[in-house]
Amino acid sequence: MRTIKTQVAIIGAGPSGLLLGQLLAKQGIENIIIERVSADYVLGRIRAGILEQGFVDLVREAGVNERMDKEGHVHDGFDIAYYGKRFRIDLKALTAGKTVMCYGQTEITSDLMDARRDSGLTTYYEASDVVLNDVTGDSPYVTFKHNGEDCRLDCNYIAGCDGFHGVSRKTIPADKRTEHERAYPFGWLGVLSDTPPVSNELIYCKTERGFALASMRSSSRSRYYLQVPLSDKVENWPDDIFWEELKLRLPPDAAARLVTGPSIEKSIAPLRSFVCEPMQWGKLFLVGDAAHIVPPTGAKGLNLAASDVSTLYKLLVKTYQQQDLDALQRYSEIALRRVWHGERFSWWMSNMLHDFDEQQVGGMDKATFERFMRSELDFFLNHEEGQKVIARQYVGMPYEQID
Template identity: 80%
Template sequence: MNTLNTQVAIIGAGPSGLLLGQLLAKQGIDNIIVERVSGEYVLGRIRAGILEQGFVDLVREAGVNERMDKEGHVHEGFDISYYGQVFNINIKELTEGKTVMCYGQTEITRDLMEAREAAALTTYYESSDTAIHDAKSDAPYVTFEHGGESYRLNCDVVVGCDGFHGVSRQTIPAEQRTEHERVYPFGWLGLLSDTPPVSDELIYCKTKRGFALASMRSETRSRYYLQVPLDHKVEEWTDERFWEELKKRLPEEMAARLVTGPSIEKSIAPLRSFVCEPMQWGNLFLVGDAAHIVPPTGAKGLNLAASDVATLYKLLCKAYGEGDMSVLQRYSEIALRRVWHGERFSWWMSNMLHDFDEQEVGGMQKATFDQFMTSELDFFLNHQAGKQVIATQYVGMPYENID
């Protein structure tokens, strides 16, 4: 068996694992990443692209911001279409100057991959049989297979950035973790196309036909979503059917100027709210989807992963700088405070903007639930204080100071 040694072993080469690795390397903290699939497969995942200011600042701190700053689109607000009536949420005005940036997760991942390769940092793609050992000890290690050979990776800490289905969370004994979950009775059918976006800002649409979202990746590439039943199959949705249904859910003026075209990618994603507590076990730390999932209605998934990275990065720098690894035991407590803010906001937005077909929702009759949500959305869209609450959550809660 080949033996490797590092300070931080990172499982998963998605954007959170790559960003953490880049930040640590900038501070002279050695790290090795182990990834189950190929780099090309990672880049093939189509994901969201709305970045909070905190995420943008982290990318700049990592020194991987050149293309993001050049090609990313700063958004100062977004629209909510409420049964055809459009309300603008001017987040810059409502939050004293804060904005978000539209820059695709695929592009962030590509930039981080290229930076890691240029810095000659070690990554083992297409690894199998990855396992975490002795996580509760001061000398954890990871074993994996790569290129037909076996490896043992000795380290100080293991960081699980390997997603909801990865090995990291499953390494924590079931009796040592509490998992909270809410599975929604619908999914999002997403379509990516090389067409100009229908609007310069995102449009969240509540309609009698179900939810829709008009988003973008660039000035020439658009991303659109439709709420669909969980039993629908992608094959049932031709491009023509998708565009026809989207036009029915967009406000009339926007539907009239929608540019359609062949899809680059179509997929249906189920929606769930999920949190694992705690987010650490000994010297194993969970980051991003390994610890929590949010419905995409508030654009919080990638951004919550970034706030996990920021917290763990600061704690690791403090631990190695002061020679006191005990400070890492604060990670779960700090990270979860922000995670629950994001979970609540995403759940709230999902409840207000989607149509629920269930007879009962959240323990109440559907008709009653719909009245509650309609009343709540009416208040938040028609009062400045309500809009300010939405804007404050949308741009993201500030990162906590670990000192």
């Protein structure tokens, strides 16, 4: 068996693992990434594209911001279209200057991969049989196979950045973790197309026909979503039918500007809320989707992962540079505070903007639930104080200071 040594083993080469690795390397903390799939497969995942200010600042701190700053689109606000009424949430004005940036997760991942390669940092792609060992002991290690060779990676700490289906969370004994979950009774049908976006900012739409979202990846690439039943199939939505339905759910002026074209990716994603507590077990620390999932409403998934990265990175720096061996014991407590803020906001946005088909929603009949949601939207959208609450959460709660 081949034996390798490092300070921090990172499981997963998605944006969370890559960003953590880059930040640690800049502080002289050795790290190796182990990823079960190929680099091309990782880059093929179509994911989020709205980055909170905190995430943008973290990418800049990692020194991987050149293309993001050049090609990313800063959004000062977004629209909510509500049964024919249109409201603009002016993020910049309502939050004393904070904004979000539209820059695709695929682009962030590509930039981080290039930076890691250029820095000569080690990543083992297509690793199989990954097992985390002795995570509650003094000498944790990871075993895996790579290119047919058995490998052992000795380390001080393990960062589990390998997503919901990875090995990291499952390494925590089932009786030592609590999992909170809510599955939503619908999904999002998403289409990516090389067409100019219908608007320079996102439009969230609540209509009699269901939810829709007009989003973008660049000035020439659009991302659109429709709420559909969980039982629906992509095959039921040829491009012409998708565009026709989208026009019916967009505000009339936006529908008139819509440029259609062939889809280059089309999929249906179920919506759910999920949190695993605690987010650490011994020398193992869960990051991003390994610990929590949010509905995409409100654009919090990737951004919550970034705040996990920020917290773990700063605590590891304290551990190695200040010899504060107790610092990491605070990780789960700190991370979960922000996670639950994001989960609550995504849950709230999903309740406000979607149509629920069940006869019972939240312990009440559908008609009563819908009246409560209409009243909720009326209050928040028609009062500046309500818009401030939405804006503050949309741009992201501030990262907690690590003393």
